[in-house]
Amino acid sequence: MSADKKHLSEFQIALRNFKKNRLACLGVVILGLLYVAVIFAEFLSPYSYKNENRNYSYCPPTVIQFFDENRLVWPYVYGRQLEFNAYHGRIYTIDKTQKYPLRFFAPGDTYQWLGFLPGRRHLIGVSEPGRFYLLGADSRGRDVFSRLLYGGRISLSIGLIGVCISFTIGLIVGGVAGYYGGRVDDILMRICEMFMMVPGFYLLLALRSAVPDNFNSVQVYFAIVVILSFIGWAGLARIIRGMCLSLREREYVLAARTFGLSDRKIITGHILPHTVSYSIFAVMLSIPGYILGESALSLIGLGIQDPFASWGNMLSDAMSIVRIKFAPWILLPGFFIFVTVICFNVIGDALRDCLDPLLKSEVKG
Amino acid sequence: MLLELKNIKKYFPVKKGFLGRGQTFVRAVDGVDLAIQEGENVSLVGESGCGKTTLARSILRLMPLDGGQIIFKGEDLSRLSGRRIIPYRKHMQMVFQDPFSSLDPRFTVRRLLQEALTLEKEQYKTKGSQEERAAYLLSAVQLKGDMLSRYPHEFSGGERQRVAIARALMLNPQLLILDEAVSSLDVIVQKQIIHLLGDLQRQFRLTYLFISHNLKIIRKISHKIAVMYQGKIVELAPTEEIFNNPLHPYTRELLSAAVEYKAIAREEAILISDHSRLIDKGNGHFVLSE
Incomplete structure (x- = not known):
């Protein structure tokens, strides 16, 4: 196959151009790190997402100490002492008498990695009764850093799975409507319009209320994915249909019919692949919508339920200005949503730039 | 008789009235009769928009017919629908105008090339035999x-058209329709392709249906010429007969424009009534008249 390598398809050429966009490459690296981090959430996080200690409610981030009496030592953290002020406000003071050295591969909460691989080692941790809050604690004294990793697993995967489902529907519906045209097209497009007519957020709420509220967390997760993709497919289907209407008149499609290919093979082999350059950046640009949709649902308490973490329901803690003032780190999930959305948008834009010549040649022929 | 077309009709709707009333049509192909013998190359000539390409695509059933019969070796293909037409597709193939x-x-x-073998999967089961067939046809072109x-983007226009012919x-077809297959190529490549088509005809016992407006090329390669105008065949005769003795006013206009680069001033518009029929003038020469 080495001889084949010389011959680049137009798509490979476009991908080579993508690598020249440094901002987009940075986006890919950041997203890559985020995804790797959430995949290994159990191992990378010092605590489980539900490990709580009410004595440490809104405990500020722990500072790692490297020096002891001006000597470089094995990193350690101090313990904390909780006191109440005259207004019953919590005040955490550092207790310098208690020192807890950091431990790598420390045994801690037991977990099952991705649901099947059991373990209890965490990359970093301190021994009890010390607590290690890298990014502070939330209202119930749970580690925000750990919950960010677990929550990211839900928020980041919902975008991918949702996009897969809605793009499958969108491609099939758009492809069939565009290829056959006529009455099939009319019916499918009217259905699409019915979905597009209703404002997205109301549809989201309406569909969520149609889901039974006694679902367990996994069921809720999939219900949200299905709801989000249910809203997202129509716009894509319409655009794909428009492209297919012009693609089906292409001579290579006619040629494919002359040598007796079935409609299914023509649609999947000769029509839909030509919408890929559009679909790829449309996918990238629509993933943030799913992440934001999930966050919005979880924020108002209709999505992922406590104690399970998602970036959206972690943010619901930050809905009061007093709490933000007292513990600004509870806004961190918002920062992660922001970074993720920006990354997807930057990558999507870069993909559009490098796929655009391809797209133009597809549409004009 | 390889292929017989009887009263082929293809209309395109132009204006859609309310609930389908008051709809008007363009008669792209309007009652075409044509017979093609085995080994007898027939050419369709005519100006752009006269319905040549529509006729070709209708013959291959790439678009639904509005009337008429397509009889291929005694079998009426026009009545076959959807899936039942597919096995017959391998007998008639097409080379398109734009190799790009x-x-x-x-x-x-x-x-x-392998994809084109879909209908012959039985005969070429293994990847190796498919590849062999592809390589054989590449060498043939x-x-x-x-x-x-x-x-494809690595090839020149002529090379692409050779790939398209291969x-x-x-599928080893008997009839090959060449829809303006050489008109987008430069003259030298045109000549090579025409030469190649002659070789292929002998090698694979093909019959060609040419569609073109280039009369010089057509004169070289076809036995019979059908002149099309406004969806109808206005004149049908053996090649030399058309060139030496054009009878229909449109044919004369076309010939003077193409051969002598001289436009004949139209004294009056060429009118074609619905009742006109092809009339035999002898020597296999047919002309459309009232």
Whole structure:
């Protein structure tokens, strides 16, 4: 196959151009790190997402100490002492008498990695009764850093799975409507319009209320994915249909019919692949919508339920200005949503730039 | 008789009235009769928009017919619908006008050619035999076998058209329709392709249906010429007969424009009434008249 390598398809050429966009490459690296981090959430996080200690409610981030009496030592953290002020406000003071050295591969909460691989080692941790809050604690004294990793697993995967489902529907519906045209097209497009007519957020709420509220967390997760993709497919289907209407008149499609290919093979082999350059950046640009949709649902308490973490329901803690003032780190999930959305948008834009010549040649022929 | 067309009609709707009332149509192909003998190359000539390409695509059933019969070797294909037409497709293949859009740019030549074998999967079961067939046809159109793993955008127009011809021959068809197959190429390549088509005809016992407006090329390659105008065949005769003795006013206009580069001033518009029929003038020469 080495001889084949010389011959680049137009798509490979476009991908080579993508690598020249440094901002987009940075986006890919950041997203890559985020995804790797959430995949290994159990191992990378010092605590489980539900490990709580009410004595440490809104405990500020722990500072790692490297020096002891001006000597470089094995990193350690101090313990904390909780006191109440005259207004019953919590005040955490550092207790310098208690020192807890950091431990790598420390045994801690037991977990099952991705649901099947059991373990209890965490990359970093301190021994009890010390607590290690890298990014502070939330209202119930749970580690925000750990919950960010677990929550990211839900928020980041919902975008991918949702996009897969809605793009499958969108491609099939758009492809069939565009290829056959006529009455099939009319019916499918009217259905699409019915979905597009209703404002997205109301549809989201309406569909969520149609889901039974006694679902367990996994069921809720999939219900949200299905709801989000249910809203997202129509716009894509319409655009794909428009492209297919012009693609089906292409001579290579006619040629494919002359040598007796079935409609299914023509649609999947000769029509839909030509919408890929559009679909790829449309996918990238629509993933943030799913992440934001999930966050919005979880924020108002209709999505992922406590104690399970998602970036959206972690943010619901930050809905009061007093709490933000007292513990600004509870806004961190918002920062992660922001970074993720920006990354997807930057990558999507870069993909559009490098796929655009391809797209133009597809549409004009 | 290889192919017989009887009263082929294809209308396109132009204006859609309310609930389908008051709809008007363009008569792209309006009652065409044509017979093609085995080994007898027939050419369709006429100006752009006269319905040549529509007729060709209707023959291959790439678009639904509005009337008429397509009889291929005694079998009426016009009544076959959807899936039942597919087995007959291998007998008639087409080479399209634009070699830049008739080859899917995402496919390598290998995939393009192997895909064309879909109907002959029984005969060419293994990848190896399919590849062998592809390489054999590439050499038949005088291309090198190492082109198999390359993409269409790496080829020149002439090479692409050769690939398109090789692909059309994959199924071993009896009738090959060439829809302006050489008109987008430069004259030298045109000449080579015409030469190649002659060789292929002898080698694979093909019959050609040419569609073109280039009368010089047509004169070289066809036995019979049908002149089309406004969806109808206005004149049908053996090649030399058309060139030496054009009878219909439109044919005369076409010949003077193409051969002498001289436009005849139209004294009056060429009118074609619905009742006109092809009339035999002897020597296999038919002319449309009232």
